[in-house]
Amino acid sequence: MPAETMRPEAELQIVRKPLPHDSAPRHVTGTAAYIDDIREPSGTLHLAPGYAPIASGRIVSVDLSAVRAAPDVVTVLTAEDIPGANDISPKQIGDDPALATDTVRFHGQVVFAVVAKTRDAARRAAKKARFVTEAAPPVIDVAEATEKVLADYAFVQGDPDAALATAPVSFEDEFRIGGQEHFYLEGQISLAIPGEAGEILVHASTQHPSEVQHVVAHALHVPSSAVTVEIRRMGGGFGGKESQATQWAVLAALAAVKTGQPCKFRLDRDDDMIMTGKRHDFRVRYRVGHDENGLLQGVDVALDARCGHSEDLSMGVVDRTMFHSDNSYFYPNCRVLTRRFRTNTCSNTAYRGFGGPQGMVFAERMMDQVAYRLGKDPLEIRKANFYGGRGRDRTPYGQQVTDNLLHELVAELEADCSYWERRAEIAAWNASSRILKRGLALTPIKFGISFTLMPLNQAGALVHLYRDGSVHLNHGGTEMGQGLFLKVAQVVAEEFGVDMGKVAITATRTDKVPNTSPTAASSGTDLNAMAALAACNEIKDRLYAFIEQKWRVRRDKVNFRDNRVFFDNQSISLAELANAAYVERISLSSAAHYRTPVISWNRDKAEGRPFYYFAYGASCSEVTIDTMTGEMRVDRVDVLHDVGKSLNPAIDIGQIEGGFVQGMGWLTTEELVWDKQGRLRTHAPSTYKIPTASDVPEHFIVKLFQSDGAREKTIYRSKAVGEPPLMLPISVWCAIANAVASVRPGVVPQLDAPATPEAILKAVRRALSGDA
Structure with missing residues (x-):
């Protein structure tokens, strides 16, 4: 049976149902456990960040003696305490230190971390640092920036300059699109617990457990197998915990290794907003050419992004702005250019939509302007420029709609x-x-x-069928309130024909499903549910073969539903079948994998089907x-x-x-x-x-x-x-x-x-x- 075989539509009993979120009762009663609700192990220490009072310049010296002497302070971490790579950037780009040294690139960049017996003591001690600095004028506005985090990048289709020159009507304009704070209800937090043989368990509020695992391992200079990252649920993420949860996990783990005690790092709301990235903001400049009815002939747009002090995820985010600069409209001739500027601000990062919303705002602003200039209703202009049939179905990056x-x-x-x-x-x-x-x-x-980024289009899942007919489900996706765990569990329950209560939803852990992709790009259910489906099908394939051997019934005559298995005018409970299979030494567990088919993208050539x-x-x-x-x-x-x-x-x-x-x-x-x-x-x-x-x-x-x-x-x-x-x-x-x-x-x-x-x-x- 193919790994992606699904139950026929007419037989569905769990999928398509408007079931409530699996944690909803615990959310409203306050019993849903987040990281700060985990009972702290005996001797848990707490961290607080310290940073210089400037946004750009050089640290001449820093006196931490008063910090170390403050009440209940156990130790103070600086860059010298990091045994491995002092880098928290995605894919180890190398431009974002966990703890800054002699250079300050934005106000709020962490220079040291206090480790104390209480969180209050750590925060009070962090204020006692004495910095001597040489400040430089910070570059804040993208219009003033000159240094870039990446080279300019463009999509070009047709001849936009010629189209603009010959269009019956043309105009040019510019405007600003602002950024956005994630404002997740649960702030950035990590709890690191050292093990007996150099291993470490990190509870991190992250959308990307595997990246946290790898970055922590690099910082500690240990193998990734020595680091386990676990997350049951987040109190919101929205992209802000895709790459930027790593710093706090690294520092908590570093403190745990140095002290030999469990260590927790929970940012104060003000520090969280000051220190972590936002949605990219843009300056947009463009030229548009169209006919007397508002039908586009040429579009030339330059999108200047404020990326902040490091690259972070700016390549993918701003690329996504380009991919959606057309929104719903066909551009016969176009140039979509992006420039990604470095500024002395926090490093902007993923945010729900991942750059796509900014591209769409440009497209809709353009539609409005065409309409108002022609004295037409904007909806008329929008509909006239929609993607259509042959000849009007190619995007600026070449994919056919x-x-x-x-x-x-x-x-x-x-x-x-x-x-x-x-x-x-x-x-x-x-x-x-x-x-x-x-x-x-x-x-x-x-x-x-x-x-x-093509390698991210994959997922893994681990499914166990127990002898009593209950099911254990684990996958690489993370739950941040969006209902991912419930949707994947519905698929598993549907495939085994059991009630939802029979499927145990478990925390995401890097030692169960390894090398996972972030829960992002709206792909959580698409990827992880398919991987879980493949795992279910592998187990069911073994059960079908077992039934065929024991009862001489073909698989097309077998049906899993209502917590039972029906075949040959009889039925047995799923528990009975699982137990019988166990007796015959048949595996009831599967670790499966899924990769999205048919897609491809060559960024250098700007071609493919992304x-x-x-x-x-x-x-x-x-x-x-x-x-x-x-x-x-x-x-x-x-x-x-x-x-x-x-x-x-x-x-x-x-x-x-x-x-x-x-x-x-x-x-x-x-x-x-x-x-x-x-x-x-x-x-x-x-x-x-x-x-x-x-x-x-x-x-x-x-x-x-x-x-x-x-x-x-x-x-x-x-x-x-x-x-x-x-x-x-x-x-x-x-x-x-x-x-x-x-x-x-x-x-x-x-x-x-x-x-x-x-x-x-x-x-x-x-x-x-x-x-x-």
Whole structure:
């Protein structure tokens, strides 16, 4: 039987059910154990970070005598204490030290770590360090940066310069797209416990246990087999724990090795926000050429990314910005150029969408501008430029769009939300309202699913069938609240035909499933569920062979369901079958592997098929702005989203709702501010505004697009849902621009992201003055 064989649709009993999150009762009762809830072993010590008071320059000297003499301090770690590589960068790039030495590259860069008997004692002691420094002017804004973390990179299709030169209508513009703090509820934390023979167990809040394992091993100068990383659940990750959990794990492990005692490192919220990376922010400059009807002929866009002090994941993140700079639109001739600048700020990193949202914001801004310049409705221009049939189905990177749902999905939402009726009603309302203005926008998304770094498109799983018919499940994915563990468990329960209660969901551990990929790129279920399916099929293959030998029944006459196995007009419990197989010395365990088929990407040549398939969606948002204050309210949101044939509709809708609100925060209220000294000023909830329940509109309707499922062979024909929904609230940002446009018809609104009250007020004033 092929490893990816799935049960027929008509026989499904567990998959497709809207089952609640496996940890939901524990979440609401406070019994779900996170790392800080693990009972601390006797003698556990605590760490706190220390850093220099500058953002750029040189450390002349540092006096740690008062730190070491502080009450309850056990030791102080510096770079000299690291026996192996002083590097926490992904793939050991070598540009991001765990502890800085003589050079400071951003305000908050850790220079030493205090190890004390209590967390409070460690934090108080860290403040006693005395630095002598030579400060240099920090480079904060990407417009001032000159040093790059990577070489410039571009996609080019056709002849964009000629297309722009001959287009009937052309224009050029620029704007800014802001970054975003992850603001996970559980901050960065690691607990390291030394073993008896030099091995170490690290409980790390990480999306990438294998990377933490390898980086810790390199820092300690021990084999990876000596380091085990475990994570049962995270209190949110959103990409912020893909690469940036390693530093705290390394320092906790280093302290544990040096002291011989368990050591915990939990960052304070302010330190977490100051020291860890954000979503990349961009300066975007572009030229556009189109015909009299708004059909694009040439696009030339340059995206300048602020990467921070080190490379981190900027290659993949900014590449993903390029991959999604087209969003849903066909560019006959285009140049998509990216430049990745080094700045004296924290190193920007993965964030839900992994750069894709920034590319899509550009595409939607461009669609709006074409429409406003031509005096047309933006939805007309969007639909006219959608990917279509032959000749209009190639992306800027050359992949053919073969699973296009844009036209039918957008048409369905357009009718369902009464777009044109509301457009007319809003126009009439705005004409009679001098101060309050309303806006409406319907925007699509087309998001590619797969890691564009090809080796990451693989997963492993470990499944045990016990003699009592219960099942143990382990895989390389990590649970951060998104329901991954439940979805994979549903697949396993479906394959063995058992109740969900029979499947034990266990913590991710690097000594159970090795060499795993990060839980990122929306691929968690696609990869890990397929690996678990393969493991189930391997065990079932042995059981089918056993049944055929013992009862002379072919496998096509055997059915696993209702905790029993049916064949030859009889049935036995799964427990009876497992026990009988055990007696005959048949293995009831399998470690299986899955790799995504057909994909390929050669970055140097910019060619291949980087995505297994595309996920689609659309949203329509209505807002009201106050032109006197810049304040804004979201009045209504309608979403129609493509998840193929859902494994769990309740989980998927929850992901769409959460992703929408998080993306809405990025585009409207969440603003990162550094001062001229390079200090992050928005490093706490008091100065950084994430959306709250009161920001969610009363009318917030999310529906799943009904289709025949993914055209590719995905797990039960479902599609990924983690990242694509974050781009749906671009409709909110475009609706705000639409409201600004109504202030003075004929003027193109100039609105940066996020659309804070200050940004809205600035755009309104520019529109009123005609300077837009």
